[in-house]
Amino acid sequence: MPYGAPAGPRGPGAPAPHVLRWPVQLQYWSAEEVTFRPNRNALVTNSPLAAGLFYSARAAGNAAGRRKASQLSEPQWRLAGTGQVLLDRRGLELTGSWGGSMRVEYAEIPSWQRDQDALSFTVIDYYPLLLRSPAIEELAGWFGRLSDGNLWQELPVVNWQPQPQVMIAGPEQRDRRFSCAVPEGWLPLTDRAYLANAAQDAVNSGMRLLFMLAHQAAQCQLVMEFSEVSDPSMIQGLNADPGLFERGAFRLAGLKADNANGVVVNRPFVVSMGGERATVLDTTMTLPHVAVRLREVYAGHGGSWFMIAYTSANAVDPRPCFDRFASDFETVISTWQWRR
Numbered sequence: 001m002p003y004g005a006p007a008g009p010r011g012p013g014a015p016a017p018h019v020l021r022w023p024v025q026l027q028y029w030s031a032e033e034v035t036f037r038p039n040r041n042a043l044v045t046n047s048p049l050a051a052g053l054f055y056s057a058r059a060a061g062n063a064a065g066r067r068k069a070s071q072l073s074e075p076q077w078r079l080a081g082t083g084q085v086l087l088d089r090r091g092l093e094l095t096g097s098w099g100g101s102m103r104v105e106y107a108e109i110p111s112w113q114r115d116q117d118a119l120s121f122t123v124i125d126y127y128p129l130l131l132r133s134p135a136i137e138e139l140a141g142w143f144g145r146l147s148d149g150n151l152w153q154e155l156p157v158v159n160w161q162p163q164p165q166v167m168i169a170g171p172e173q174r175d176r177r178f179s180c181a182v183p184e185g186w187l188p189l190t191d192r193a194y195l196a197n198a199a200q201d202a203v204n205s206g207m208r209l210l211f212m213l214a215h216q217a218a219q220c221q222l223v224m225e226f227s228e229v230s231d232p233s234m235i236q237g238l239n240a241d242p243g244l245f246e247r248g249a250f251r252l253a254g255l256k257a258d259n260a261n262g263v264v265v266n267r268p269f270v271v272s273m274g275g276e277r278a279t280v281l282d283t284t285m286t287l288p289h290v291a292v293r294l295r296e297v298y299a300g301h302g303g304s305w306f307m308i309a310y311t312s313a314n315a316v317d318p319r320p321c322f323d324r325f326a327s328d329f330e331t332v333i334s335t336w337q338w339r340r
Contacts, residue, residue: 020087022139026080026094029128036080036098077130085131087142090150090254104129106150107250114140124152124247155246155270155279160334163327172332174211175226177304178274181335182213183328189214189223198225206231207307215328220321221313224329229305238305245298245305246270246279253281260285265293273299273308274336290315293322295329301338308333 028036083096091105104123112121119140120130133139167184174188189195189212202209208230215222229235238245245252249268257264262284269280278299285292296309310329312322 020142021084022133022135023082024085024094024096024139025082025132026096026098027077027130027132028080029075029130030078031075036078085133085139087139087146089146090258092143105251105254106147107152107254108248109147110152112143112147112151119143125244152247152250153267155249155268157270158280160271160330162331162334166327166331168331172213177301177338177340178306179337179339180332183331185215185217186213186224186328187215188212202227203230206234215325217321217325219314220318221311222321222325223311224332225307225309225311227307227309229307235303235305238300239303242300245300246277249279249281253283256281257283260287260292262286262292262294271297271333273297273333274301274338276301276338278333291318293318295322295326297333302340 081097083094083098086093086095091103091108094102094104104126108124108126109121110124112119114136117134117136118130118132119136120128122128131139162181168181169184169186170182171179172182173179191214195209195212198212199209206229207227210226210228212226213224229238253264253268256262260283265282265284268282271278271280276299278297281294281296281298283294283296285294290313293312294309295311296307298305298307300306310322310326312318312325314321
């Protein structure tokens with residue numbers, strides 16, 4: 001198989017090939033001279049949330065190692081080895097003499113540049129990386145094309161307020177750690193079979209289901225799920241660096257969409273949840289005989305981490321119901337209060 005782009009149209013309007021590959025020499029920017037052991041492999045799991053939180057915990061260890069190394073000697077580019085890079089629509093994969101395979105998503109790369117025969121880029125919570133290649137012009141061209149619009153960015157802050165058209169039925173106070181408004185039409189979900197399945201799904205994702213609300217809207221199944229991160233290693237990783245979740249939001253959203261045969265609807269953003277910065281993910285899921293539109297809000301408080309999800313499911317198109325009651329969910333989050 002030849003290196004570079006396969007034969008075919010290659011003008012500005014041509015579709016990108018599924019995978020491209022080139023030979024490269026890999027270097028990393030580090031202070032301490034160490035044996036390069038890339039820790040960027042994906043966690044094998046059916047749960048996109050578990051994979052995303054694993055990424056956050058892993059990144060915490062990488063960041064700690066980099067901080068320690070920066071105290072020891074002058075930073076410089078150090079050779080990791082030779083191998084090849086594969087580019088696809090989501091990111092790049094590096095394999096070579098450094099051992100194993102290393103995956104980097106475009107959504108983890110804040111910036112990159114071409115420098116003569118090399119392509120260098122920064123990576124969130126990891127070493128800056130540099131690729132040298134005899135085909136650097138073609139590699140840099142395709143890297144720029146495929147990563148355009150997909151690079152990491154600071155998450156925008158959106159101001160959610162209680163919506164005036166949403167009538168409030170009363171406060172939600174079943175968990176002593178927080179309270180929020182419950183819009184009219186939303187009632188505690190009591191279906192034991194549904195709750196049991198939801199609780200098991202939460203466990204599989206390293207979460208604990210607290211409770212659920214349901215709305216009996218025409219032709220849709222609307223629920224709000226209130227859950228808490230329960231896996232000790234996930235909690236430890238997130239508490240070690242609370243900003244990791246926010247910085248890894250693009251990667252987590254992509255993992256969730258890919259694992260659920262869905263798409264990322266909007267770029268992640270930040271809202272205030274009881275005074276804490278909360279990360280919002282918008283994705284879809286395609287399940288047998290049902291389509292799902294999903295909005296999740298993640299926030300930490302007092303060493304605990306919570307996920308509040310708003311879900312609309314329909315056999316054909318869940319979006320009309322989702323859009324109709326999205327203001328209810330905004331009201332729930334914007335009236336959130338931490339009680340301890």
